[in-house]
Each structure stands twice: as C-alpha cells, then as structure tokens.
Amino acid sequence: MKLIFAIVSNDDSSKVAKHLTSHKFSVTKLATTGGFLMAGNTTFIIGTEDDKVDEVIAIIGRHSKKRTQMVPSSASYGVGMYTSFPVEVQVGGATIFVVDIERFEKL
Amino acid sequence: MKLIFAIVSNDDSSKVAKHLTSHKFSVTKLATTGGFLMAGNTTFIIGTEDDKVDEVIAIIGRHSKKRTQMVPSSASYGVGMYTSFPVEVQVGGATIFVVDIERFEKL
Amino acid sequence: MKLIFAIVSNDDSSKVAKHLTSHKFSVTKLATTGGFLMAGNTTFIIGTEDDKVDEVIAIIGRHSKKRTQMVPSSASYGVGMYTSFPVEVQVGGATIFVVDIERFEKL
Ligand code: NI
Ligand code: NI
Ligand code: NI
Numbered sequence: 001m002k003l004i005f006a007i008v009s010n011d012d013s014s015k016v017a018k019h020l021t022s023h024k025f026s027v028t029k030l031a032t033t034g035g036f037l038m039a040g041n042t043t044f045i046i047g048t049e050d051d052k053v054d055e056v057i058a059i060i061g062r063h064s065k066k067r068t069q070m071v072p073s074s075a076s077y078g079v080g081m082y083t084s085f086p087v088e089v090q091v092g093g094a095t096i097f098v099v100d101i102e103r104f105e106k107l
Numbered sequence: 108m109k110l111i112f113a114i115v116s117n118d119d120s121s122k123v124a125k126h127l128t129s130h131k132f133s134v135t136k137l138a139t140t141g142g143f144l145m146a147g148n149t150t151f152i153i154g155t156e157d158d159k160v161d162e163v164i165a166i167i168g169r170h171s172k173k174r175t176q177m178v179p180s181s182a183s184y185g186v187g188m189y190t191s192f193p194v195e196v197q198v199g200g201a202t203i204f205v206v207d208i209e210r211f212e213k214l
Numbered sequence: 215m216k217l218i219f220a221i222v223s224n225d226d227s228s229k230v231a232k233h234l235t236s237h238k239f240s241v242t243k244l245a246t247t248g249g250f251l252m253a254g255n256t257t258f259i260i261g262t263e264d265d266k267v268d269e270v271i272a273i274i275g276r277h278s279k280k281r282t283q284m285v286p287s288s289a290s291y292g293v294g295m296y297t298s299f300p301v302e303v304q305v306g307g308a309t310i311f312v313v314d315i316e317r318f319e320k321l
Contacts, residue, residue: 017145021143095321135246212312213308
C-alpha cells in the first residue's frame with residue numbers, strides 16, 4: 001500500500017475531495033498553509049493499493065492541475081480615466097508525494 | 108524507527124491522546140476531516156521504535172475500536188403518536204498507516 | 215527525494231517558515247498540538263532532494279533548537295511580601311522525521 005500526500009489550492013479542494021470519495025478512496029483532509037506567502041491550501045492524506053496510485057493522481061490532476069485563467073484587470077491611462085482588460089493568471093496546481101506503507105490496520 | 112499515522116473519530120481522540128502520552132509516546136495531534144461526509148476526525152502522528160509499534164496499535168485499538176452502541180430512536184405510528192426504541196449504531200474505528208523513518212533528529 | 219516532518223514550538227514556527235521559504239524550500243505548515251499537555255505546536259511538511267536534507271535540518275535547528283531562557287519569577291517570603299528573581303526555563307526544540315518519497319508529482 002501507498003500513502004499519498006497531496007497539496008492542492010483551497011479553490012480546488014472540495015472538487016478533489018468529492019471526486020476521490022465518490023471513486024471510493026479513503027481520504028483525510030487537513031487545513032494547511034504553504035507557499036511563499038503561507039496562504040491557505042489543503043493537504044489530503046490518501047492510503048491506497050499500489051495499483052490505484054495512478055488513478056488517485058489522475059483524479060487529483062483532473063480537478064486541480066495548474067491552469068491559466070483570464071481575469072478582469074484595470075489600468076488608469078490619465079487622471080480619472082481607466083480601461084479594463086483581461087489578464088492571464090495562474091490558478092490551481094498540486095504537489096504530490098507518494099510514500100510506502102509498511103503496515104496498514106483498520107480497527 | 109517508524110512513523111504512525113492514526114485516524115480516529117473525534118469521540119475517541121482525547122482518550123487515545125491521554126493513553127498514548129501516559130504510556131510515554133510522543134504524539135502530535137491534527138484536526139482533520141474525512142470519510143464520505145468529510146466529518147471531523149483526528150489524525151495522530153506518532154514516531155516510535157520498531158518494537159513499540161504493536162503497543163501503539165494496541166493502545167489505539169483499545170480506546171477507539173469500531174463498536175456498536177444502542178441509541179434511543181423514535182418513530183411515529185400515527186398522527187402525533189410516537190414510539191421510542193433503541194437502535195444499534197456503529198461508532199469509533201481507527202485507520203492506521205505505518206511508514207519507515209530513515210532519519211530521526213531531536214534538536 | 216525525502217519527505218521531512220518537523221514539529222516545532224509555535225514560538226519558533228514563523229522564523230522557521232520564513233527561513234525555509236527564503237532558502238527556496240517548499241513548505242506546508244500544519245497547526246497541531248502535542249506533548250504532555252497537548253499544547254499548540256506547528257508541524258512542517260517539506261519535500262526535498264536527498265542532498266538537501268542536511269540543509270533543511272540545519273535551518274530548522276538554527277531557528278528552533280532547544281535552549282534555556284531566563285524569565286522573571288516571584289516568590290512570597292511572608293504575608294504580602296514578594297521577591298522577584300530570574301528562573302531558567304527551556305524553550306524551543308524540534309522533532310524531525312525523514313521519510314523516503316517513492317514518487318513525486320507537480321501538476
Ligand atoms: Ni470523478
Ligand atoms: Ni492505557
Ligand atoms: Ni536563513
């Protein structure tokens with residue numbers, strides 16, 4: 001068995017949790033902070049069979065992969081004059097660590 | 108040494124923490140959520156010698172093992188008429204993952 | 215790659231987080247409790263290359279090592295009569311577990 005630690009942005013965490021549990025994976029969710037600004041994110045701990053690790057990673061990737069989004073931005077080009085235009089920002093992203101489990105017990 | 112991740116229900120977490128520390132184990136406690144409903148539970152991280160893993164698992168099991176409990180329930184059997192009867196529910200339960208520690212430092 | 219779990223006292227956690235991130239380590243921070251009194255502490259999860267583990271441990275140690283501090287204390291030596299004197303207390307301290315990572319993904 002493998003223990004998977006997956007760190008995803010808070011924006012994506014409920015989608016990731018929903019899909020992992022609906023695909024019958026046992027998931028534990030932690031409120032964490034991280035990155036340069038120690039912003040809120042979510043860490044999932046998932047214990048699973050060796051041959052299901054690819055599926056877990058695929059599900060997490062599908063719902064949290066780094067992607068660009070167009071968001072409205074604005075700039076002033078004179079006193080009291082503004083223009084609005086879309087700007088590309090990066091959102092999402094997941095960091096995943098897989099560790100070997102030596103022993104597993106369900107009591 | 109081994110690193111033990113143990114997920115127990117919140118109902119049992121203070122008993123488990125109390126007994127692990129009174130038996131001199133070094134315990135770190137995390138507030139987590141999990142299961143189908145992402146309900147609150149508790150994850151313990153315990154670092155211990157290889158030959159103490161069985162004792163840790165025994166202590167956790169003794170205080171959090173899955174068990175049935177009779178709880179009062181009620182049903183209506185007519186307009187404004189209720190009957191109360193006991194219902195068996197499952198409580199507790201622990202999921203335990205044991206991982207090998209390559210290096211341990213106490214600074 | 216290695217996964218490092220480091221438990222430090224809350225007093226030292228922001229210094230440790232700041233230095234780890236400024237040295238370009240990827241850090242996830244968890245609010246945890248631990249020790250005999252289940253007092254608040256902080257657990258860091260750090261994924262890093264094998265040859266950087268020593269550097270991570272050195273940074274954590276530099277900013278959280280167990281040390282003594284003189285704090286003011288007071289005792290009464292008669293009805294309504296007090297004396298103030300310094301007392302040595304232990305502060306800080308870090309517990310570090312290093313675990314092998316079998317697979318690492320950044321999505
Ligand atoms: Ni799905
Ligand atoms: Ni006991
Ligand atoms: Ni530094």
